[in-house]
Amino acid sequence: xxxxxxxxxxxxxxxxxxxxxxxxxxxxxxxxxxxxxxxxxxxxxxxxxxxxxxxxxxxxxxxxxxxxxxxxxxxxxxxxxxxxxxxxxxxxxxxxxxxxxxxxxxxxxxxxxxxxxxxxxxxxxxxxxxxxxxxxxxxxxxxxxxxxxxxxxxxxxxxxxxxxxxxxxxxxxxxxxxxxxxxxxxxxxxxxxxxxxxxxxxxxxxxxxxxxxxxxxxxxxxxxxxxxxxxxxxxxxxxxxxxxxxxxxxxxxxxxxxxxxxxxxxxxxxxxxxxxxxxxxxxxxxxxxxxxxxxxxxxxxxxxxxxxxxxxxxxxxxxxxxxxxxxxxxxxx
Amino acid sequence: xxxxxxxxxxxxxxxxxxxxxxxxxxxxxxxxxxxxxxxxxxxxxxxxxxxxxxxxxxxxxxxxxxxxxxxxxxxxxxxxxxxxxxxxxxxxxxxxxxxxxxxxxxxxxxxxxxxxxxxxxxxxxxxxxxxxxxxxxxxxxxxxxxxxxxxxxxxxxxxxxxxxxxxxxxxxxxxxxxxxxxxxxxxxxxxxxxxxxxxxxxxxxxxxxxxxxxxxxxxxx
Amino acid sequence: xxxxxxxxxxxxxxxxxxxxxxxxxxxxxxxxxxxxxxxxxxxxxxxxxxxxxxxxxxxxxxxxxxxxxxxxxxxxxxxxxxxxxxxxxxxxxxxxxxxxxxxxxxxxxxxxxxxxxxxxxxxxxxxxxxxxxxxxxxxxxxxxxxxxxxxxxxxxxxxxxxxxxxxxxxxxxxxxxxxxxxxxxxxxxxxxxxxxxxxxxxxx
Numbered sequence: 001x002x003x004x005x006x007x008x009x010x011x012x013x014x015x016x017x018x019x020x021x022x023x024x025x026x027x028x029x030x031x032x033x034x035x036x037x038x039x040x041x042x043x044x045x046x047x048x049x050x051x052x053x054x055x056x057x058x059x060x061x062x063x064x065x066x067x068x069x070x071x072x073x074x075x076x077x078x079x080x081x082x083x084x085x086x087x088x089x090x091x092x093x094x095x096x097x098x099x100x101x102x103x104x105x106x107x108x109x110x111x112x113x114x115x116x117x118x119x120x121x122x123x124x125x126x127x128x129x130x131x132x133x134x135x136x137x138x139x140x141x142x143x144x145x146x147x148x149x150x151x152x153x154x155x156x157x158x159x160x161x162x163x164x165x166x167x168x169x170x171x172x173x174x175x176x177x178x179x180x181x182x183x184x185x186x187x188x189x190x191x192x193x194x195x196x197x198x199x200x201x202x203x204x205x206x207x208x209x210x211x212x213x214x215x216x217x218x219x220x221x222x223x224x225x226x227x228x229x230x231x232x233x234x235x236x237x238x239x240x241x242x243x244x245x246x247x248x249x250x251x252x253x254x255x256x257x258x259x260x261x262x263x264x265x266x267x268x269x270x271x272x273x274x275x276x277x278x279x280x281x282x283x284x285x286x287x288x289x290x291x292x293x294x295x296x297x298x299x300x301x302x303x304x305x306x307x308x309x310x311x312x313x314x315x316x317x318x319x320x321x322x323x324x325x326x327x328x329x330x331x332x333x
Numbered sequence: 334x335x336x337x338x339x340x341x342x343x344x345x346x347x348x349x350x351x352x353x354x355x356x357x358x359x360x361x362x363x364x365x366x367x368x369x370x371x372x373x374x375x376x377x378x379x380x381x382x383x384x385x386x387x388x389x390x391x392x393x394x395x396x397x398x399x400x401x402x403x404x405x406x407x408x409x410x411x412x413x414x415x416x417x418x419x420x421x422x423x424x425x426x427x428x429x430x431x432x433x434x435x436x437x438x439x440x441x442x443x444x445x446x447x448x449x450x451x452x453x454x455x456x457x458x459x460x461x462x463x464x465x466x467x468x469x470x471x472x473x474x475x476x477x478x479x480x481x482x483x484x485x486x487x488x489x490x491x492x493x494x495x496x497x498x499x500x501x502x503x504x505x506x507x508x509x510x511x512x513x514x515x516x517x518x519x520x521x522x523x524x525x526x527x528x529x530x531x532x533x534x535x536x537x538x539x540x541x542x543x544x545x546x547x548x549x550x551x552x553x554x
Numbered sequence: 555x556x557x558x559x560x561x562x563x564x565x566x567x568x569x570x571x572x573x574x575x576x577x578x579x580x581x582x583x584x585x586x587x588x589x590x591x592x593x594x595x596x597x598x599x600x601x602x603x604x605x606x607x608x609x610x611x612x613x614x615x616x617x618x619x620x621x622x623x624x625x626x627x628x629x630x631x632x633x634x635x636x637x638x639x640x641x642x643x644x645x646x647x648x649x650x651x652x653x654x655x656x657x658x659x660x661x662x663x664x665x666x667x668x669x670x671x672x673x674x675x676x677x678x679x680x681x682x683x684x685x686x687x688x689x690x691x692x693x694x695x696x697x698x699x700x701x702x703x704x705x706x707x708x709x710x711x712x713x714x715x716x717x718x719x720x721x722x723x724x725x726x727x728x729x730x731x732x733x734x735x736x737x738x739x740x741x742x743x744x745x746x747x748x749x750x751x752x753x754x755x756x757x758x
Contacts, residue, residue: 113725125738151729153481157522182508182524301451301525355619356627363635370639374646381649475653480710480728 036133039272040093042221046212047100047267053208054104054201061108062201065115066100072119073099080128094133098122101141101267104202105260105307107161114152118144138314139271142307149307158303161198175199176258181303186250192257203260213266222270225279229286230265230293231256237294261293264306274314281317281324289313385474386430386445386458387411393460393470394432394441408435418540425540439463442545445474448533451525453477455486459537461500465545471495471534476526483526491520495534500542503535558679561686568690574667575698575740576747581667584658585699586736592715595703597651599696601640601659606668607688608636613676614684620677629672630663637662667695705739706730 054062077095081087089095102122106115122144130136149156158178173179175198176187191197195205203209216222238255245251255261269275269289276285289309296305350357390411412431417424432440441463447456453476460470471492478484485491494517498504502515506527511518519527559567574580581602588594609632613620620628641659644652652659662668671691676684707713710730712720729735 111725117727129741147729150732150734151727152725153479153728154522155725157482160522352621353624355616355621356624356631359616359628359631363631367635367638370642374642377646378642378649381645385649480731481726 036092036094039221040097042216042219043097043267044093044100046216046221047097047104047202049208049211050104050202050205050263050267051100053195053205057195057204058108058201062103064112065106065108065110065201066103068112068115069103069106069119070096070099072116073102073123076120076123077128080124081132084128084132086132089133092133095123098127098141098144101202102144104263105141105145105200105268107156108198108201109155109160109162110148111152111155114148114156117151118148120144121147134273136273137317138311139268139274142268142311142314145307146311161200173198175303176254177297177303180254180258181297186254187258189250189253189257192253197258200260200263203263206257206262209262209266213262216266216270222266223272223275223279223282225282226269226275226286226289227265229283230269230290231261233287233290234261234294237291241294241298255294255297259297259304260306264293264310265289268306269310269313274317276317276320276324278321278324278326281320284320284324285313285317288316383413386428386443387413389458389472389474390430390432390443390460393443393458393472395469409433409440410435416541416544418544420540427537427541429541429545441469442541443470444537444541446533446537447475448529448536450476450529451478451483451523455526455529455533457530457533459534461538461541461545465538465542466500468495468498468500468534468538471530473530478526479523483520483523485520485523486526486530491518494518500538503539504531506531558683561680561683564675564679564683564687565690568687568692569694569697572691573694573698573747574691575695575702576744578667578670580670581665581695582740583661584665585702586733586740588655588658589699589703589706589736589739590710590731591707592700592703593651594654595699596696597644597648598655598658599692599699601637601644602662602665602667602695603689603692604640605633605636605662606671606692607685609633609668610671610676610684610688611681613672614679614681617677617679625673625677626669629669629677633668633672634663667691701743702736702739705743706735710735 051062051066054066073095074090077090081089099119099122102118103115106118122140125147126138126140126143127133127136154160158175158181161175161178162172174182176192177199179185179187187197193206195208197204213222213227217224217227234255235252238252241247242249242251265286269286276282289306292309292312293305296302296308302308391409394409409432412433414429414431416427416429418427428445430443430445432443434440442461442465444459444461445456446459447454449455455473455478456475458470458472458474459468460472461467462469473487473492476484476486478486494511495504498517499514504515504517505513506519506524507516508519508521508524517527517531568574570577572578575582575585584598584602588598609629612632613629616628637660640662641652644655644659671687675687679687704714707715708719709727711726712718712722712724727735730739
């Protein structure tokens with residue numbers, strides 16, 4: 001309620017000249033119920049199954065990561081917006097969502113400082129520098145994740161997910177994607193689907209991500225085009241690779257369920273700020289992300305590619321937007 | 334009608350040489366200056382380039398143990414040369430250093446080679462025994478691999494795995510727990526960097542083995 | 555024509571008020587490329603000092619002979635000569651550093667900072683003023699390179715000038731010594747300098 005009031009009533013404190021014409025950039029569609037706050041609450045709700053799965057699977061490490069990431073994201077948001085002389089925007093919960101997504105994309109074995117630095121980088125470098133919520137080019141959580149991934153390759157890379165001394169059983173295994181990359185072994189499909197495997201704490205369970213994702217799409221908080229196009233593209237490319245290599249469907253299932261695909265497709269790629277506006281653009285964005293994921297998984301040194309795929313597609317989002325400007329009725333091509 | 338002086342000044346204005354006299358003078362002067370600098374510093378630079386490799390030769394010939402105790406190491410005579418190898422893949426040139434003890438008995442060979450790594454080219458030195466039947470050392474001259482992962486290929490503990498490896502079959506990278514004589518442990522988390530180094534070493538060994546065993550520089554006893 | 559600044563003014567201006575990197579945004583390529591360690595940054599700044607000083611003094615000595623349409627050719631010729639000397643000198647006496655700096659020493663030839671100083675100051679003022687200008691600008695440049703390199707080396711390796719300053723348990727932020735770290739550090743420092751000078755301007 002407070003937000004709506006701010007939008008419609010309160011005059012901008014910066015212009016003391018009195019009445020003036022407010023010109024806001026498009027889109028000019030307005031829906032009173034459709035606020036940032038409501039969207040963010042939806043995302044948090046949708047993430048609940050994944051969070052529950054993470055806590056069930058990784059116990060304390062999951063709780064510590066989630067608390068740290070969310071806490072530091074909120075704190076960074078407060079500090080950095082102050083530094084820019086803006087009003088703090090903690091109430092819109094966007095920092096909470098960034099923190100949650102970031103935490104869920106961390107390895108359970110990651111050290112505490114990685115979580116703290118990733119959160120500060122996510123909010124500072126990923127969001128506030130560009131002008132705050134709605135202005136960022138890249139998905140903030142992925143900026144933070146990439147920052148620590150490159151910084152602390154030794155403790156954040158694919159090999160670091162395994163830890164023999166971990167209190168939880170799953171940590172002692174290699175992540176399904178790393179096992180596939182290194183030795184070509186396949187994990188059991190039911191385990192992949194339910195998420196009883198090692199991996200980033202929130203990505204393991206395809207089921208939990210699917211539940212939350214479908215909720216988001218029904219609520220229209222996330223656009224269905226992006227996850228649909230992304231998953232379909234992965235299915236297509238992995239399917240082709242499967243047929244060529246005679247894997248009998250195991251390779252496809254591993255690529256679909258084994259990594260961060262569902263988590264990334266539903267929660268990361270669908271960030272409305274850093275993805276295209278039109279539905280044609282969203283389909284292109286999703287398909288591009290899916291193709292890049294497969295490209296990275298099959299041909300790069302990394303076993304998983306969702307983070308880099310989404311960041312790369314974020315970078316071309318302005319181009320996709322220009323390319324897919326909806327045309328006025330009757331205007332020729 | 335233009336006067337004589339006006340014509341003169343117009344001609345002078347059109348004359349490129351006159352226009353550019355300062356440029357030409359400076360160019361000649363600077364050229365001479367640079368020639369002097371090159372004459373003075375050229376030999377020093379050339380020596381630096383050779384020394385960069387030459388300094389590493391004893392360590393690579395004697396292996397790690399002798400490298401620690403550099404004082405007690407016998408003096409070596411090092412002869413640089415270039416070796417040409419021809420094979421199906423084309424022709425390659427290697428810069429090879431032949432090391433001999435003071436009495437003329439061969440001490441070993443050090444070959445400089447490079448190849449594509451994960452991030453950029455990796456340049457390295459491979460030491461081989463006089464008969465080229467074993468590797469006597471490995472040194473990474475230049476690399477730009479990922480800090481924290483791939484750049485661990487420069488660490489002594491990893492490089493020392495190569496010492497005393499037989500050259501009768503190509504080396505193979507394994508993920509932890511190398512047992513067979515031709516196996517090398519990968520740097521954890523950096524399989525590509527490890528593979529690249531091993532591939533370069535294997536190429537050097539396969540290209541140079543027959544050449545070196547015959548002693549291409551001088552006839553061996 | 556407005557009166558030209560004196561030698562002292564030229565010297566002082568180069569250091570902070572007209573800092574090449576933070577104020578004029580010149581010479582950014584080496585500021586990004588060779589600032590992963592303090593040693594490299596300081597060597598680079600030294601090379602720039604040598605080249606700029608020689609180029610400025612030579613240009614100032616021949617300033618009355620310059621023809622407007624040929625001046626850029628002369629500037630480039632002069633700069634290229636001294637850059638080559640600097641490059642050869644490093645290769646002869648600081649071989650490892652010369653390998654680290656790689657193409658960035660020869661690239662000083664196309665560094666806008668130097669041609670800018672020749673044009674703005676040396677081609678119009680006396681050799682003494684030109685020399686003061688060169689030293690001031692180079693100090694400012696060195697200061698800027700050192701500030702970027704300091705941040706990157708300390709965060710990226712826990713060391714400063716190759717000496718450990720942070721505890722060994724410090725997790726090295728590898729990203730800071732990699733190219734992205736250069737852009738991030740330069741951007742944040744530039745932002746910091748702008749914020750500071752704006753705040754000062756408001757106060758006065």
